[in-house]
Amino acid sequence: MREGNSGTEKIIIAPSILSADFSNLAGAAREIDASGAQWLHFDVMDGRFVPNLTFGPKAAADLRPHSKAVFDVHLMTGDPDSLVPGFAGAGADYITFHTEAVIHSHRTLSLIQAAGRKGGISIVPSTPVSRIEELLPFADLVLVMTVNPGFGGQEIIPRCLEKVKRLVDIRKERGYGYLVSVDGGINETTAPMAREAGADVMVAGSAFFGAKDKAGLVRKLGGEGL
Ligand code: DX5
Ligand code: ZN
Numbered sequence: 728m729r730e731g732n733s734g735t736e737k738i739i740i741a742p743s744i745l746s747a748d749f750s751n752l753a754g755a756a757r758e759i760d761a762s763g764a765q766w767l768h769f770d771v772m773d774g775r776f777v778p779n780l781t782f783g784p785k786a787a788a789d790l791r792p793h794s795k796a797v798f799d800v801h802l803m804t805g806d807p808d809s810l811v812p813g814f815a816g817a818g819a820d821y822i823t824f825h826t827e828a829v830i831h832s833h834r835t836l837s838l839i840q841a842a843g844r845k846g847g848i849s850i851v852p853s854t855p856v857s858r859i860e861e862l863l864p865f866a867d868l869v870l871v872m873t874v875n876p877g878f879g880g881q882e883i884i885p886r887c888l889e890k891v892k893r894l895v896d897i898r899k900e901r902g903y904g905y906l907v908s909v910d911g912g913i914n915e916t917t918a919p920m921a922r923e924a925g926a927d928v929m930v931a932g933s934a935f936f937g938a939k940d941k942a943g944l945v946r947k948l949g950g951e952g953l
Contacts, residue, residue: 738918739928740950741766741799741908742941744790745781746879746932752786755936756794762941763953767796768910768930769819770879773804776828777877784813791818799928801849801910803876804828807835815842823847823870823908826859836865847908851876852884856893866905868928869894873921874911879932883912888924895925918948 742764747755759767769787774780787798800819802810807824814822822839826832826848839846847868848859852875859869871890874881887909894907908928909921921929929948938944945952 737951738922738926738949739766739906740764740935740945740948740952741768741797741928741930742935743768743770743879743910743930743932745770746936752790753793756790756796758941759796759935760794761953762935762945763951764935764941764945765797765951766799766928767794768799768801768932770932771800771802771804771810771814772877773806775805776825777803779877784810784817787814787819788817797821799823799908799930801847801870801930808838811835811838811842811844815839815844819844821845821847821868823849823868825849825851825876826862827851827854832859832862833865836862840865840867847905849910850890852887856890856897860897863894863897863903863905864901866903868906868908870908870910870930871926872910873913876911881912883917883920885917885920888920891921891924891926913948915944915947922949 772779772781797820799821802824836846845867849870873887906927909926910930913931914934942952
C-alpha cells in the first residue's frame with residue numbers, strides 16, 4: 728500500500744515528448760534517458776477528444792529501442808479501446824485513458840490489464856474525483872490533468888491539485904495501490920505545490936525540453952536527475 732508522498736520520497740519525472748522536436752524523437756528519447764528521468768510520457772491525441780493530433784502506436788514502437796524509460800502512454804482519444812492492442816504491442820508500460828471519453832471505463836481498464844499493461848484513468852479539470860470512485864480499486868495509475876488537454880505549454884490550474892490530495896487520502900483510507908500523476912503546467916515554480924499535494928509522478932513537457940540542464944531540471948522538480 729502506498730502512503731502518499733511525504734515530501735522526502737523522490738518523485739517520478741515523466742518528460743512529455745509532445746514538447747520535443749518531432750523531427751528528432753529518437754534524440755528526444757535519448758535526452759530523457761540521459762537526464763535521469765525514469766519515465767517517458769507519450770501524449771496521443773486524435774483531433775476529436777482534443778483539438779490536436781499527435782502520434783499512434785507505430786511511433787511508440789519505433790521509439791522503444793531508443794529508450795530504457797517506462798513508456799507512459801496518455802490516450803486523449805475518443806475511442807481508447809481501439810488503440811489498446813496497438814500500444815500494448817508497441818511496448819507501452821502504462822496505458823491511461825480518459826474516463827470522459829468512454830461509457831464503460833471498467834471495461835477499458837480491464838482490456839489494458841488483460842493485455843499485460845498497467846491501466847490508468849485520467850480526468851480533465853472539470854471532472855471530479857467522485858466520477859471515478861468506483862474504478863479506483865482497479866486502477867494502477869490516476870492521472871489528474873492540471874490543464875485542459877490538447878496542448879503543451881499551458882498554465883497550471885492550481886485548484887486541480889486538491890484532487891491529487893483527495894486521491895492520496897482515499898488511497899490511504901482504503902488501501903488502494905494506484906500512483907497519482909499530475910499533468911500540465913508543471914515547472915520549477917509549480918512542482919512544489921504538486922509535491923505538497925502528494926503526487927507520485929509529474930509529467931513535464933515544455934519545462935523539460937526548454938531546460939538547458941535537463942538533469943538539473945529533473946532534480947529541481949524533485950526527481951532523481953543524473
Ligand atoms: C496536454 C498533455 C501534457 C502536456 C504537458 O494535453 O497531456 O502531457 O504535454 O505539457 P506542459 O508540461 O508543457 O504543460
Ligand atoms: Zn499527457
